[in-house]
Amino acid sequence: xLERRNEAARRAxxxxxxxxxxxxxxxxxxxxxxxxxxxxxxxYFPRLARFLDRMTRNPGLIEEIINDTLLVVWQKxxxxxxxxxxxxxxxxxxxxxxxxxxxxxxxxxxxDVEESAGAxxxxxxxxxxxxxxxxxxxxxxxxxxxxxxxxVNLVYYHGMGYEEIAAIMDCPVNTVKTRMFTARTRxxxxxxxxxxxxx
Amino acid sequence: MNAHxxxxxxxxxxxxxxxxxxxxxxxxxxxxxxxxxxHVATCTQCRDDLAWQRKLRAVQPAAGAAPDMEGALARLMPxxxxxxxxxxxxxxxxxxxxxxxxxxxLGAKMSMQETPEYRLLGAQGxxxxxxxxxxFKPETSEAQLRGVLKSNxxxxxxxxxxxxxxxxxxxxxxxxxxxxxxxxxxxxSLAEPLQxxx
Numbered sequence: 001x002l003e004r005r006n007e008a009a010r011r012a013x014x015x016x017x018x019x020x021x022x023x024x025x026x027x028x029x030x031x032x033x034x035x036x037x038x039x040x041x042x043x044y045f046p047r048l049a050r051f052l053d054r055m056t057r058n059p060g061l062i063e064e065i066i067n068d069t070l071l072v073v074w075q076k077x078x079x080x081x082x083x084x085x086x087x088x089x090x091x092x093x094x095x096x097x098x099x100x101x102x103x104x105x106x107x108x109x110x111x112d113v114e115e116s117a118g119a120x121x122x123x124x125x126x127x128x129x130x131x132x133x134x135x136x137x138x139x140x141x142x143x144x145x146x147x148x149x150x151x152v153n154l155v156y157y158h159g160m161g162y163e164e165i166a167a168i169m170d171c172p173v174n175t176v177k178t179r180m181f182t183a184r185t186r187x188x189x190x191x192x193x194x195x196x197x198x199x
Numbered sequence: 200m201n202a203h204x205x206x207x208x209x210x211x212x213x214x215x216x217x218x219x220x221x222x223x224x225x226x227x228x229x230x231x232x233x234x235x236x237x238h239v240a241t242c243t244q245c246r247d248d249l250a251w252q253r254k255l256r257a258v259q260p261a262a263g264a265a266p267d268m269e270g271a272l273a274r275l276m277p278x279x280x281x282x283x284x285x286x287x288x289x290x291x292x293x294x295x296x297x298x299x300x301x302x303x304x305l306g307a308k309m310s311m312q313e314t315p316e317y318r319l320l321g322a323q324g325x326x327x328x329x330x331x332x333x334x335f336k337p338e339t340s341e342a343q344l345r346g347v348l349k350s351n352x353x354x355x356x357x358x359x360x361x362x363x364x365x366x367x368x369x370x371x372x373x374x375x376x377x378x379x380x381x382x383x384x385x386x387x388s389l390a391e392p393l394q395x396x397x
Contacts, residue, residue, distance in 0.1 A: 030282075031282065032281060032282030034276070034279060037279065038272060038276075041272050041275070042268065042272070045268045045271065045272070046265070046268070049265045049266060049268075050262065050265075053262045053263050053265075054260075057263050059263065059264060059265075059266045060266075062266050063266040063267075063271045063274075066266070066271065067271055067274065067275045067278075070275060071275065071278055071279070074279050075280075130258070131261075133258050134258055134259060134260055134261040135261045137255065137258045137260040137261070138260035138261040138262070141260055155220045155221065155224060156220070156223075156224070156255070156256045157256075157259070157260075159224050159226065160226075161221060161226045162221060162226075177217040177218070178217070180217070180220050181216060181217050184220065184248075184252065184255075187255065188251060191255070195251065195254055195255065197247060197251050
């Protein structure tokens with residue numbers, strides 16, 4: 001447990017350093033510095049692409065959402081009020097843009113329950129390769145309603161706390177916790193054949 | 200064990216269950232972590248849940264092909280409009296050049312008028328010719344505007360133009376200082392010496 005705490009402390013220190021750098025870049029962007037903007041863009045592009053990949057499979061739409069998000073960052077850098085992390089602010093913009101973009105294309109935001117149940121009937125295989133497992137986990141995530149999928153994505157793969165996620169998704173903290181609880185219970189059922197539950 | 204204790208145990212268990220994902224990612228506050236630790240020590244289900252979530256998190260789900268970042272950035276850059284404070288971009292230079300031409304023409308026309316029909320914000324009657332163009336930010340009050348002009352010994356010759364620019368006259372020796380001061384003022388978005396009218 002002590003080791004894990006040290007790791008958490010190291011991670012927190014790294015995160016603080018990254019936050020300071022992002023605040024510096026954002027201040028330059030506010031002044032119209034395009035070089036600083038490009039740095040911020042390159043720092044966020046992979047993270048946002050990974051985040052949005054769980055919301056849409058349309059690479060063109062992913063690029064459009066990222067560019068629309070960072071365009072808002074360029075235009076509204078002066079409105080960032082420092083009450084949250086830079087990443088929370090940017091992800092919240094991306095989340096809103098994603099919901100809007102997906103709806104405008106008539107892509108299903110919610111999973112089709114029937115179809116999902118079928119897609120999630122994953123083949124049991126004792127010797128699943130990691131690649132297969134990754135595919136199956138992706139399938140199981142896609143079977144979740146998008147709000148639950150987004151929470152799982154932000155918790156497990158973006159390391160965000162429940163307060164940050166509540167700010168991004170504009171909902172109460174308790175809703176985030178409940179969505180995560182419901183999601184992981186469902187994931188455990190969907191992946192029962194692939195990942196043994198008890199140790 | 201009475202009903203009250205069962206209920207209490209149940210609520211702690213439920214609370215901990217909802218916190219477990221953030222135990223996995225090491226994101227809990229110390230007080231919450233202590234609560235979880237104490238409970239997990241005696242709860243097999245929570246221990247198993249933790250172990251399962253660690254396994255799940257270790258598997259990065261398969262992802263689609265990532266879009267081309269540099270291509271996307273190259274497509275976005277032309278959409279970035281210059282900031283109002285950055286008067287050094289190519290777009291701003293063209294806009295400024297066009298505006299100065301209009302103002303130079305306006306200045307010449309005004310200097311030919313014998314007597315102004317009205318006086319604006321302390322404008323002097325025909326004697327002074329404009330040697331500076333100033334654009335104030337839209338939210339600037341009249342009092343602020345007057346203050347900036349007064350502190351730079353500037354008098355209004357004309358304006359505002361359609362592009363919201365004021366033609367002002369400052370003593371020739373103080374022109375450079377006035378330009379520097381005005382550019383530093385929070386109320387001014389543009390201050391340029393008017394070469395054509397000198």
